Amino acid sequence: MLLKFFRDHTLILVFALAKLFLHLIVNAFGGYDYFRDEFYYLACADRLDWGYVDHPPLSIVLLWLNRLLFGDSLFALRLLPAVAGAGTVVLTGLLVKELGGKLQAQLVALTAVVITPVLLILADFYSMNAYEPLFWLGAAYILLRIQHGGRHHLWLLFGVVAGLGLQNKHSMVFFGVAIVVGLVLTKERMIFRNRWFWIGGLVAMLLFLPNLIWQLAHNWPTLEFARNAQQWKNLPMSPIEFFLMQVIYQHPLTLPLWLGGLVALFFHPNLKAYRAFGYSFIFLFVLFVVQRGKPYYLSPFFPILLASGAVAFEGFFERRNWKNAMPTYAAILGVGGIILMPLVLPVLPVETFIRYAEPFGLAKLKTERHAETVLPQTFADRFGWREMVETVAGVVDTLPDEERKRTIIYCQNYGEAGAIEFFGRKKGLPPAVTGHNSYWWWGIPIDSVETVIIVGGDEEDHRTVFHTVELVATHHHPYAMRYESDLPLFVCRGWKLPMPEVWKTTRRYN
Numbered sequence: 001m002l003l004k005f006f007r008d009h010t011l012i013l014v015f016a017l018a019k020l021f022l023h024l025i026v027n028a029f030g031g032y033d034y035f036r037d038e039f040y041y042l043a044c045a046d047r048l049d050w051g052y053v054d055h056p057p058l059s060i061v062l063l064w065l066n067r068l069l070f071g072d073s074l075f076a077l078r079l080l081p082a083v084a085g086a087g088t089v090v091l092t093g094l095l096v097k098e099l100g101g102k103l104q105a106q107l108v109a110l111t112a113v114v115i116t117p118v119l120l121i122l123a124d125f126y127s128m129n130a131y132e133p134l135f136w137l138g139a140a141y142i143l144l145r146i147q148h149g150g151r152h153h154l155w156l157l158f159g160v161v162a163g164l165g166l167q168n169k170h171s172m173v174f175f176g177v178a179i180v181v182g183l184v185l186t187k188e189r190m191i192f193r194n195r196w197f198w199i200g201g202l203v204a205m206l207l208f209l210p211n212l213i214w215q216l217a218h219n220w221p222t223l224e225f226a227r228n229a230q231q232w233k234n235l236p237m238s239p240i241e242f243f244l245m246q247v248i249y250q251h252p253l254t255l256p257l258w259l260g261g262l263v264a265l266f267f268h269p270n271l272k273a274y275r276a277f278g279y280s281f282i283f284l285f286v287l288f289v290v291q292r293g294k295p296y297y298l299s300p301f302f303p304i305l306l307a308s309g310a311v312a313f314e315g316f317f318e319r320r321n322w323k324n325a326m327p328t329y330a331a332i333l334g335v336g337g338i339i340l341m342p343l344v345l346p347v348l349p350v351e352t353f354i355r356y357a358e359p360f361g362l363a364k365l366k367t368e369r370h371a372e373t374v375l376p377q378t379f380a381d382r383f384g385w386r387e388m389v390e391t392v393a394g395v396v397d398t399l400p401d402e403e404r405k406r407t408i409i410y411c412q413n414y415g416e417a418g419a420i421e422f423f424g425r426k427k428g429l430p431p432a433v434t435g436h437n438s439y440w441w442w443g444i445p446i447d448s449v450e451t452v453i454i455v456g457g458d459e460e461d462h463r464t465v466f467h468t469v470e471l472v473a474t475h476h477h478p479y480a481m482r483y484e485s486d487l488p489l490f491v492c493r494g495w496k497l498p499m500p501e502v503w504k505t506t507r508r509y510n
Helices: 002-008 010-029 036-045 058-070 079-098 103-115 117-122 132-147 154-168 172-184 187-193 195-217 221-233 239-250 252-267 272-290 295-319 325-344 350-360 385-396 414-424 438-442 459-463 499-504
Strands: 407-410 451-455 466-475 487-495
Touching: 002 010, 010 079, 010 103, 036 058, 036 414, 036 438, 058 079, 058 154, 079 103, 079 117, 079 132, 079 295, 103 117, 103 252, 103 295, 103 325, 117 132, 117 239, 117 295, 117 325, 132 154, 132 172, 132 272, 132 295, 154 172, 154 195, 172 187, 172 272, 172 295, 195 221, 239 252, 239 272, 239 295, 252 272, 252 295, 252 325, 272 295, 295 325, 325 350, 385 407, 385 414, 385 451, 385 466, 385 487, 407 414, 414 438, 459 466, 459 487
Parallel strands: 407 451
Antiparallel strands: 451 487, 466 487
16 A cells, blocks of 8 residues: 555655755755744743743644754754655645646646745744644645545544644634635535534644643733734735735746636636635735735645646646646746745855845845845844854853852843853853743743843943943844844843843833
């Protein structure tokens, strides 16, 4: 049976292994350095819990297990995202087959999903986003199997996938609501009469319940986080701007494929039976525009459109006996993917990348409100951390041994705190703290604090809290994000207010 599976899915497995091998090579020989969010995930993995301010616990548990087995190296840290990226390829191929696609449809869809820039990015460093397509596509595949006469007990599996998806990232609920909207708007609404549908939903809720209880116990911090990000962090976009970002994120050459796939879900004789997915996509598009969601939020859905588009294209070209059209399109996608790949994967030396990327203007593309950088944010956030920690360590070395024991390092965000915590262990640095997201809940790990080394911030603000504030160093890195370069470091002594009272004011969820 196993041999039959490999024989029947050879092309899918070849593309999945190619995707895996690509990321492993990049991780082994490129990668620049640790990404900002990776420090935060590592810090979370040191503090296992049923929830965190900005994400559920599943990705953290997987990271904890991964560290236990393979350690903290950059290659080990990015192993699971690479595997998840390969899994996305497998599910895309399975969706094509389930939609009735043959070999050429698989070839085009698999090529498209391998070269998709945003999926290359998501599989390149550790985050919950690397796993999200697995849950969206897995749920979609199960739904297709049910539509094709699969046993109703498959709703239990759907519930497991949805529940684990919720424990990975809360946006799984958007996908679930979108699917329900799509089903309601089609004849598939009959599914709601099936008791197994509701049992599957119950399974999903039971799996999600521990995080829900954690949210309740912590005053629903994720809702506050989402509101703050929507209002202050994410860049608002018009529907046209949001659409154009999808074109870029999915690769411009895939536009005919996924847009044709969306149209096919409504009008193609063999695919309009699945128009619930078309309605779901439109619902999500409108929702994310209205909510000021980042453009990549929609990305896990696109393999569904690529699959339907490939099936529609295959049928179209077969009817006209254009035998070479699909392989030619796949070749064009492959070449286009190779051209853009250095722009999204860290495979070029930095100066070479800057020269290569300049004609494309990608460094100016933003989804958050921040100053322009030399590098795109996914690269810039990998620079300057080690140098910052070295600068902080130099400041710590100037303190007497007794004073160090009553010193903390206060940072402006979880990237700075996580980097100091991660790299500073071997240097014996004082605890790094910040009021940013879950770090605020973790608090200050020592009882008596006399000296605070503050990374960043405004000197006048610091003087409202401390009697003496001394500027002692400045950290600079030419490739880091603007707000992580030219960082002043202050040594602050003498609390004007009680420390617990000050700590309450530092909370920042965004």
